[in-house]
Amino acid sequence: MRIVCIGGGPAGLYFGLLMKKENPAHHITVVERNRPYDTFGWGVVFSDATMENMRAWDAETSDEIESAFNHWDDIEVLIKGRRMRTTGHGFVGIGRKKLLNILQARCEELGVELAFEREVDSDLEFPDADLIIASDGINSKIRNRYRDAFKPDLIMRPNRFIWLGTDKQYDAFTFDFRRTEHGWFQAHIYKFDENTSTFIVETTEDIFTAHGLDNADEAQSIAFCEKLFSEVLDGAKLMSNARHMRGSAWLNFGRLICGKWSHFNGQSHVVLMGDAAHTAHFAIGSGTKLALEDAIELTRQFRNLGGTPDKIPAVLAAYEEVRAVDVARIQNAARNAMEWFEVVGSRYADTLEPEQFMYSLLTRSQRISHENLRVRDKTWLEGYERWFAARAGINVDPDGPSVPPMFTPYRVRGLALANRIVMSPMAMYSAQDGVPNDFHLVHFGSRALGGAGLIFGEMTCVSPDARITPGCLGLWNDEQVAAWKRIVEFVHATTSAKFGLQLGHAGRKGSTRVAWEGIDQPLPEGNWPLISASAMPYMANGQLPRAMTRADMDEVKADFVAAAKRGIEVGFDILELHCAHGYLLSSFLSPLTNRRNDEYGGSHENNARFPLEIFRAIREIWPERKPISVRLSCHDWTEGGNTPADAAIYAKMFKDAGADLVDCSSGQVSKEEKPVYGRLFQTPFSDKVRNEVGIATVAVGAISEADHANSIIAAGRADLCAIARPHLADTAWTLHEAAKIGVKSIVWPKQYLSAKMQYEANLARAAAGPPPS
Numbered sequence: 062m063r064i065v066c067i068g069g070g071p072a073g074l075y076f077g078l079l080m081k082k083e084n085p086a087h088h089i090t091v092v093e094r095n096r097p098y099d100t101f102g103w104g105v106v107f108s109d110a111t112m113e114n115m116r117a118w119d120a121e122t123s124d125e126i127e128s129a130f131n132h133w134d135d136i137e138v139l140i141k142g143r144r145m146r147t148t149g150h151g152f153v154g155i156g157r158k159k160l161l162n163i164l165q166a167r168c169e170e171l172g173v174e175l176a177f178e179r180e181v182d183s184d185l186e187f188p189d190a191d192l193i194i195a196s197d198g199i200n201s202k203i204r205n206r207y208r209d210a211f212k213p214d215l216i217m218r219p220n221r222f223i224w225l226g227t228d229k230q231y232d233a234f235t236f237d238f239r240r241t242e243h244g245w246f247q248a249h250i251y252k253f254d255e256n257t258s259t260f261i262v263e264t265t266e267d268i269f270t271a272h273g274l275d276n277a278d279e280a281q282s283i284a285f286c287e288k289l290f291s292e293v294l295d296g297a298k299l300m301s302n303a304r305h306m307r308g309s310a311w312l313n314f315g316r317l318i319c320g321k322w323s324h325f326n327g328q329s330h331v332v333l334m335g336d337a338a339h340t341a342h343f344a345i346g347s348g349t350k351l352a353l354e355d356a357i358e359l360t361r362q363f364r365n366l367g368g369t370p371d372k373i374p375a376v377l378a379a380y381e382e383v384r385a386v387d388v389a390r391i392q393n394a395a396r397n398a399m400e401w402f403e404v405v406g407s408r409y410a411d412t413l414e415p416e417q418f419m420y421s422l423l424t425r426s427q428r429i430s431h432e433n434l435r436v437r438d439k440t441w442l443e444g445y446e447r448w449f450a451a452r453a454g455i456n457v458d459p460d461g462p463s464v465p466p467m468f469t470p471y472r473v474r475g476l477a478l479a480n481r482i483v484m485s486p487m488a489m490y491s492a493q494d495g496v497p498n499d500f501h502l503v504h505f506g507s508r509a510l511g512g513a514g515l516i517f518g519e520m521t522c523v524s525p526d527a528r529i530t531p532g533c534l535g536l537w538n539d540e541q542v543a544a545w546k547r548i549v550e551f552v553h554a555t556t557s558a559k560f561g562l563q564l565g566h567a568g569r570k571g572s573t574r575v576a577w578e579g580i581d582q583p584l585p586e587g588n589w590p591l592i593s594a595s596a597m598p599y600m601a602n603g604q605l606p607r608a609m610t611r612a613d614m615d616e617v618k619a620d621f622v623a624a625a626k627r628g629i630e631v632g633f634d635i636l637e638l639h640c641a642h643g644y645l646l647s648s649f650l651s652p653l654t655n656r657r658n659d660e661y662g663g664s665h666e667n668n669a670r671f672p673l674e675i676f677r678a679i680r681e682i683w684p685e686r687k688p689i690s691v692r693l694s695c696h697d698w699t700e701g702g703n704t705p706a707d708a709a710i711y712a713k714m715f716k717d718a719g720a721d722l723v724d725c726s727s728g729q730v731s732k733e734e735k736p737v738y739g740r741l742f743q744t745p746f747s748d749k750v751r752n753e754v755g756i757a758t759v760a761v762g763a764i765s766e767a768d769h770a771n772s773i774i775a776a777g778r779a780d781l782c783a784i785a786r787p788h789l790a791d792t793a794w795t796l797h798e799a800a801k802i803g804v805k806s807i808v809w810p811k812q813y814l815s816a817k818m819q820y821e822a823n824l825a826r827a828a829a830g831p832p833p834s
């Protein structure tokens with residue numbers, strides 16, 4: 062085959078040499094605009110896994126790379142006069158120049174033709190080529206020629222960065238955060254050869270322009286960075302080698318995804334590789350890894366399917382199918398890390414204490430969890446756990462076992478929780494006339510015995526017409542008060558768990574069947590009239606609600622106040638106002654369901670007016686020492702609906718009205734929603750609300766292990782974690798998770814004590830594996 066790689070970066074060179082090695086008869090040319098030893102950039106980092114992969118494909122290059130590598134384990138963080146360090150993080154770095162020189166030399170040795178100093182304008186310059194690799198980087202001319210075929214989606218991210226070097230050598234991957242009069246800058250610093258370290262400086266666009274860096278030339282930019290980071294530079298100079306760049310040396314990262322990676326240009330097959338096809342932010346240092354792994358995969362497909370021109374279409378299809386999955390995974394992790402650095406100044410740097418700031422930094426991609434940090438650096442993690450526990454009010458024994466964050470106590474107003482785990486509200490549709498019965502006693506009672514610090518009752522409706530289904534619980538009469546009292550008193554008398562009341566009104570989602578008879582479907586008979594912010598049905602075949610009048614509002618407010626008063630009589634410890642999931646109060650907050658043009662719709666302030674009126678009315682009568690939380694749908698997952706930015710605005714309004722916690726849920730507002738589910742998928746909303754608005758939060762949604770909860774609480778992404786479905790599967794979720802991570806200090810009910818040791822021992826035995834035979 063005749064193969065031309067346009068662009069001699071890691072992707073083009075590595076693919077060239079691998080294919081030449083596969084079959085020396087291939088005629089392969091790599092065309093590069095720069096001179097052989099003339100390259101931009103400083104050091105790049107890789108993981109051990111990439112090296113292993115490379116070794117399997119060409120030991121010669123991997124040996125050379127390995128001998129030129131710099132390996133380091135430590136991460137050091139400098140912020141607010143503190144210098145903190147952790148170990149066990151295992152990176153390897155190499156100079157980009159060195160890497161390219163190794164690949165160039167290997168190409169020459171194998172007989173790949175290298176054509177330097179040639180600018181390629183079009184792939185059509187190579188009419189004889191069977192295959193053209195567009196490995197011409199992020200600004201790929203070749204990709205841009207065939208925009209319609211490749212469908213590139215390039216988003217320029219808001220932060221500015223400058224990629225510098227220094228001859229000071231650092232013995233740790235160093236992050237330095239510095240505040241100026243305009244805001245925060247961060248430096249990402251790592252050594253990559255005997256004499257040199259990469260030094261990337263990053264900040265937001267507004268801070269960049271506030272400092273006039275948009276008008277600064279390279280020398281002025283360097284002088285600025287040298288002054289700002291003088292402590293960590295300790296007299297060393299910063300250097301640039303961005304000669305190839307036009308205009309400012311400060312860049313914006315471009316996040317690139319392509320809809321398709323290959324195209325037939327009428328003469329040759331053209332395929333994208335490396336940065337031309339996709340990018341991954343330097344916050345997790347994976348761009349070079351992706352480029353090299355693309356080259357490996359395309360070679361593998363030629364090996365598997367045949368290295369002749371007729372096989373090219375099948376090979377390209379298989380390459381894209383396999384790589385698209387891996388690339389998406391890395392891009393996801395890179396996105397989390399990148400976004401962390403975009404908001405670090407406004408969200409974390411000023412508010413989190415240095416210890417917690419460092420934990421948040423280390424777990425920024427959400428790929429590294431609490432237990433993973435324990436494996437990397439047990440001493441540091443236990444030190445952090447002790448620090449966190451002391452902040453939570455525990456008398457920490459420096460020689461005793463440390464307490465993971467989810468098992469630390471939490472206090473809000475007069476409510477003291479033994480730990481940070483909440484059983485989330487879950488409708489059971491098992492009541493008659495709104496009255497809790499023996500099912501509820503056993504259901505709540507057994508979960509309260511199972512170790513959670515707080516048990517929330519399901520959405521409890523303020524009037525018969527406020528119910529979702531005829532099976533929903535209520536609190537509008539004395540019979541209900543008495544039945545609730547029996548349950549709450551049992552929980553208080555028998556366990557250390559506290560009990561929360563979630564008050565709600567179904568609004569336009571009311572008068573439907575119980576879940577197992579057709580969720581959201583209208584009742585076959587006996588439907589009751591519905592009210593909502595606007596007269597819009599939830600389901601196409603659903604009942605049309607009436608848009609609420611002021612008289613309706615007064616009535617509903619009176620119902621909420623009366624139910625809250627009954628809640629006081631019952632003895633609930635905390636009240637949650639349900640303003641999520643498309644129910645009545647939520648229908649006011651979302652522009653999808655609130656089309657009013659009076660003072661109750663049309664702006665954030667108007668949309669929140671009625672929900673806030675209810676909140677204030679219940680806050681007024683609810684005991685001062687007892688907290689109130691508000692559950693919000695922080696994302697409607699629907700075009701035109703609320704996003705986390707809107708949720709933060711509403712959270713601030715509720716905070717100003719006296720809310721103590723925001724319970725950060727999402728969705729169920731519109732049938733058109735397209736939620737993106739996944740592990741901890743709603744936690745970013747809680748993180749945003751907590752750290753931007755400055756109110757305590759509850760994270761909820763696909764939190765299913767202690768490791769998840771510990772990571773969330775430890776990083777300050779929430780104060781409490783609500784666990785819903787796992788509590789249906791396991792009544793003693795909290796006790797069991799404690800045992801799984803070896804926490805012995807959690808208190809089991811005295812009646813069950815004899816099972817505790819056996820349970821822990823069995824888990825320890827299973828973890829140790831089978832006995833030697």
Ligand SMILES: Cc1cc2nc3c(=O)[nH]c(=O)nc-3n(C[C@H](O)[C@H](O)[C@H](O)COP(=O)(O)OP(=O)(O)OC[C@H]3O[C@@H](n4cnc5c(N)ncnc54)[C@H](O)[C@@H]3O)c2cc1C
Pocket residue numbers: 067068069070071072073092093094095102104105106107179180181182196197198199201202222223224261334335336337341343346347348349350351352
């Ligand atoms: C600040 C910063 C830090 C980074 N840190 C890391 C890191 O730590 N780890 C990591 O793995 N990655 C890192 N990267 C990413 C990494 O540099 C790229 O992802 C990687 O180089 C992609 O390889 P590539 O071969 O696809 O493209 P490139 O390396 O961009 O190579 C493309 C080549 O094509 C040539 N070219 C372009 N157009 C033409 C043309 N028309 N004619 C001829 N030649 C052309 C260019 O001169 C260049 O040599 C970082 C990137 C930046 C910006």
Ligand SMILES: Cc1cc2nc3c(=O)[nH]c(=O)nc-3n(C[C@H](O)[C@H](O)[C@H](O)COP(=O)(O)O)c2cc1C
Pocket residue numbers: 485486487488489519520563639641692726761762763764783784785786787
């Ligand atoms: C059966 C069931 C009933 C639910 N009922 C309620 C409810 O009454 N009020 C509420 O706010 N959320 C309700 N939810 C949502 C949960 O509280 C929780 O937010 C959601 O299940 C995500 O958490 P998970 O991934 O831990 O299950 C319900 C969830 C389930 C599975």
